Amino acid sequence: MSLIVLGTASHVGKSVTVAALCRALYRRGIPVAPFKSQNMSLNSYVTADGSEIGIAQAVQAFAAGIEPEADMNPVLLKPKGDQVSQVVLLGRPYKDVQIRDYYAETDALLAEAVSAFERLRRRFGHVVVEGAGGAAEVNLYDRDIANIRLARALRLPIVLVADIERGGVFAQVYGTLALLPEDIRPLVVGVIVNKFRGDAGLFASGAAKLEELTGVPVLGVVPYADIPLPSEDSLSIADKRHQKTGRAVRIAVVRLPRISNFTDFELLEQHASVDYVPPGRPLAGYDCIILPGTKNTVEDLAVLNRAGTGEELRLARERGVPIIGICGGYQMLGSRIHDAGIESGTPDDYPGFGLLDVVTAFTGYRKTTVQVRRRATGPGPILERMGEVEGYEIHMGETERGTLPEAFAGEGAATPDGLVFGTYMHGLFQNPGAANALLAYLSERRGVPFEPVAAASNALGAAASYDDLARHFEEHVDMDAILTYFENATDGTSGA
Numbered sequence: 001m002s003l004i005v006l007g008t009a010s011h012v013g014k015s016v017t018v019a020a021l022c023r024a025l026y027r028r029g030i031p032v033a034p035f036k037s038q039n040m041s042l043n044s045y046v047t048a049d050g051s052e053i054g055i056a057q058a059v060q061a062f063a064a065g066i067e068p069e070a071d072m073n074p075v076l077l078k079p080k081g082d083q084v085s086q087v088v089l090l091g092r093p094y095k096d097v098q099i100r101d102y103y104a105e106t107d108a109l110l111a112e113a114v115s116a117f118e119r120l121r122r123r124f125g126h127v128v129v130e131g132a133g134g135a136a137e138v139n140l141y142d143r144d145i146a147n148i149r150l151a152r153a154l155r156l157p158i159v160l161v162a163d164i165e166r167g168g169v170f171a172q173v174y175g176t177l178a179l180l181p182e183d184i185r186p187l188v189v190g191v192i193v194n195k196f197r198g199d200a201g202l203f204a205s206g207a208a209k210l211e212e213l214t215g216v217p218v219l220g221v222v223p224y225a226d227i228p229l230p231s232e233d234s235l236s237i238a239d240k241r242h243q244k245t246g247r248a249v250r251i252a253v254v255r256l257p258r259i260s261n262f263t264d265f266e267l268l269e270q271h272a273s274v275d276y277v278p279p280g281r282p283l284a285g286y287d288c289i290i291l292p293g294t295k296n297t298v299e300d301l302a303v304l305n306r307a308g309t310g311e312e313l314r315l316a317r318e319r320g321v322p323i324i325g326i327c328g329g330y331q332m333l334g335s336r337i338h339d340a341g342i343e344s345g346t347p348d349d350y351p352g353f354g355l356l357d358v359v360t361a362f363t364g365y366r367k368t369t370v371q372v373r374r375r376a377t378g379p380g381p382i383l384e385r386m387g388e389v390e391g392y393e394i395h396m397g398e399t400e401r402g403t404l405p406e407a408f409a410g411e412g413a414a415t416p417d418g419l420v421f422g423t424y425m426h427g428l429f430q431n432p433g434a435a436n437a438l439l440a441y442l443s444e445r446r447g448v449p450f451e452p453v454a455a456a457s458n459a460l461g462a463a464a465s466y467d468d469l470a471r472h473f474e475e476h477v478d479m480d481a482i483l484t485y486f487e488n489a490t491d492g493t494s495g496a
Contacts, residue, residue: 001126001156001157001485001486002121002126002127002128002129002154002156002485002486003021003127003128003129003156003157003158003159003482003485003486004129004130004131004150004151004154004156004157004158004159004187005017005018005021005128005129005130005131005158005159005161006131006135006147006151006158006159006160006161007131007133007134007135007160007161007162007163008134008135008136008160008161008162008163008172008173008175008176009133009134009163009166009172010133010134011163012161012162012163012166012172012194012195013161013163013194013195013222014130014131014161015056015059015060015130016194016229016469017159017161017192017194017473018034018056018060018128018129018130019034019056019059019060019063019229019466019469020063020469020470020472020473021128021473021482022034022060022061022063022064022128023063023064023466023467023469023470023473024470024473024474024479025064025126025128025486026063026064026065026470027467027470028483030126030486031124031125031126032064032124032125032126032127032128032486033061033064033066033071033072033120033123033124033126033127033128034057034060034061034063034064034072034127034128034129034130035057035071035072035073035116035117035120035127035128035129035130036054036056036057036072036073036129036130036131036132036146037073037074037075037110037113037114037116037117037129037132037145037146037150038074038075038076038077038109038113038132038145038146039053039054039056039057039073039075039076039077039132039146040076040077040078040079040085040132041054041055041056041076041077041078042078042079042258042259042260042261042295043055043056043260043261043262043263044076044078044088044260044261044394045057045058045068045392046369046370046371046392046393046394047067047068047069047070047091047371048067048371049069049070049091050091050369050370050371051069051070051090051091051092051369052070052076052088052091052092052093052367052369052394053068053069053070053072053073053076053088053091054073054076055261055263056130057072057073057130059229060072060128060130062466063466063469063470066124069091070090070091070092070116071090071116071117071119071120072116072120074089074090074109074112074113074116075087075088075089075109075112075113075145076088077102078260078295079258079295080096080258080295080296080299081257081258081295081296081299083098083099083100084096084097084098084099085097085099085102086295087102087105089109089112090112090116091369092367092369093365093366093367096365103143106142106143106145106149109145110145110149110150110153113145113150114150114153114154117129117154126486129150129154129156131146131147131150131151132146132147133146133147134176135147135148135160135176135180136175136176136179136180138179141181148180148181148184151184151187152181152183152184155187156187157187157188157189157485158184158187158188158189159188159189159190159191159192159219159482160173160176160177160188160190160191160192160216161191161192161194162176162191162192162193162194163194163195164193164194164195164196164203164221165194165195165196165197165224166195169193169206169210170206170209170210170213173191173193173210173213173214173216174210174213174214177214177216188216189216189217189485190216190217190218190219190478190481190482191210191214191216191217191218191219192218192219192220192221192222192477193206193207193210193218193220193221193222194222195222195223195224196221196222196223196224197223197224198223199223200221200222200223200476203221207221217478217481219477219478219481219482220473220476220477220478221476222472222473222476222477223472223476225469225472227465227468227469227472229465229469247271247272247273248273248443248446248448249271249272249273249287249288249439249442249443249446249448250272250273250275250285250286250287250288251265251268251272251273251274251275251286251287251288251289251290251442252274252275252277252283252286252288252289252290253265253274253275253276253277253290253292254276254277254279254283254289254290254291254292254304254309254329255276255277255278255279256279256291256292256294256300256303256304256328256329257279257294257299257300257303258294258295258296258299258300259276259292259293259294260292260293260294260295260327260328260394261292261293261326261327261394261426261427262276262292263430264292264293264326264426264427264428264429264430265290265292265429266430267429267430267432267435267453268429268435268438268439270453271435271439271453272439272442279303279304279306279307279309280307280308280309282312283309283312283313283315283316284312284315284316286316286321287321287322287442287445287446288321288322288323288324288438288442289313289316289321289322289323289324290323290324290325290326290329291323291324291325291326291328291329291330291332291333292326292327292328292329293326293327293328293329293394293395293426294327294328294329295328296328296343296344297328297331297332297337297343297360297397298337298339298343298344298350298362299343299344300328300332301332301337301350301352302350304332310353313353313355314353314355317355317419317420320419321419322382322419322420322438322441322442323355323419323420324420324421324422324438325356325421325422325423326422326423326424326425326426326428327393327394327395327423327424327426328395329422330356330358330399330412330413330422330423330424331352331360331397331399331422332352332353333352333353333355333356333358333420333422334352334353334354334356334357334358334359334360334399334422335351335352335354335356335357335358335359336349336350336351336352336359336360337349337350337351337352337359337360337361337362337397338350338359338360338361338362338363339361339362340361340362340363340364342362342363342364342365342396342397343362343396343397355415355420356404356413356414356415356420356421356422357402357403357404357413358399358400358401358402358404358413358422359399359400359402360397360398360399360400361397361398361399361400362396362397363398365396366396367394367395367396368393368394368395368396368424369392369393369394370392370393371390371391371392372390372391372392372393372411372425373388373389373390374388374389374390374408374409374410374411374425375387375388375389375408375409376388376389376407376408376434376437377405377406377407377408377409378405378406378407378408378412378414378418378421379405379414379416379417379418380414380415380417380418380419380421381418381419381441382418382419382421382437382438382441383407383414383418383421383437384418384437385433385436385437385440385441386431386433386434386437387433388433389408389425389428389431389433389434390427390431391425391426391427391428391430391431392425392426392427393424393425393426394426395424399413399422399424401413404416407421407422407423408423408425411423411424411425412424412425432452432453432454435453436452436453439453440452
């Protein structure tokens with residue numbers, strides 16, 4: 001059998017709950033796959049066959065001990081701005097749509113999602129389904145293919161997750177259950193209260209009151225745990241303001257309005273003070289500046305130009321500060337961007353920041369999605385230390401390097417001194433070799449000691465973090481009750 005995990009709101013912990021359930025089942029030898037019919041996120045992942053899915057479903061797949069695939073997230077929405085999103089269907093770009101037009105496709109997309117779910121269930125036997133946002137968005141019930149309409153199509157037991165950290169947990173749970181459609185409410189078999197600060201036993205009376213009010217059992221009160229996992233979407237950036245390390249080396253990641261795949265920098269966050277700096281804020285005082293990926297290069301470039309970021313970058317270059325562009329950031333560092341109307345809707349040429357003598361062209365609705373392994377071949381004190389690295393590309397447009405040296409074998413570009421370089425490779429700085437190369441150089445310039453870093457504890461394939469998550473979850477949740485919803489489940493554990 002299978003289970004649906006819905007939430008009282010966004011960011012309550014649905015994705016982590018699904019990952020924990022997948023790992024707990026995996027540790028019991030129970031095959032399982034994650035599934036989210038519709039995800040909206042600019043943090044995405046490229047599977048082995050070049051499909052693009054939300055990074056949360058990749059995390060959940062690794063937690064389940066299986067390879068990520070397109071069926072786990074059949075519909076991925078990537079906002080581009082001005083109420084336009086790119087629709088990625090079964091891992092491939094489908095079309096750019098206005099949100100009001102997207103809803104006209106609801107029936108067809110729901111059918112695709114249900115088919116993807118059934119393929120997973122036939123192959124793995126068990127599926128843990130994640131909803132999106134809050135379950136009780138009453139104005140969306142007729143077109144909510146991630147929650148209500150999906151639940152109606154699948155008729156699976158539902159576990160509701162609430163976030164006590166944000167307050168109002170009684171209203172969250174009671175209100176959500178009260179607003180659910182009459183045919184969906186009886187499917188809710190339990191509630192999980194998430195992100196409790198302190199001794200979860202102190203909420204025993206609160207859990208009893210919730211059960212009395214709703215008639216639904218509370219399956220667990222899960223304390224907040226700082227277990228490193230890749231961030232799911234831009235809501236997580238706000239959390240990073242509370243995670244500063246106070247280390248001597250300071251790195252600025254420009255907080256683009258449509259920033260994508262900022263998980264690229266989470267290993268650096270563990271070993272340097274990484275600030276996500278909004279456009280218009282000064283960049284003086286940083287040891288390195290990174291322009292990250294973006295879902296809309298042209299529009300984010302315009303925002304940075306209006307904010308004076310170009311001048312800040314040129315001043316940083318004069319000071320000898322390393323400047324690195326990833327994907328859309330690489331395109332912005334070039335001299336020019338030619339858009340045939342793919343990014344902006346109107347054909348035009350746009351001047352870039354001019355720190356790399358490269359030209360990018362958007363000439364067709366084509367997207368590169370591929371996993372890559374490359375050797376750093378560029379000049380300078382950073383690239384020369386990197387060695388072989390791996391990552392993945394997710395981008396529209398093609399960049400002509402001109403006469404500049406390649407940053408990596410077959411890809412990217414660097415200035416002759418190697419202090420400005422760009423690449424399409426997401427995940428670059430999740431490689432310890434790349435992180436060490438950058439941090440060692442920045443530490444030398446600062447005159448501070450440097451201790452080489454190991455693999456990221458929140459890397460996608462980090463089994464230890466998934467095991468820690470499962471143990472934490474099982475300690476505070478009634479797993480016996482949950483296991484009743486998975487056929488052939490056993491109480492024995494493996495891999496513990």
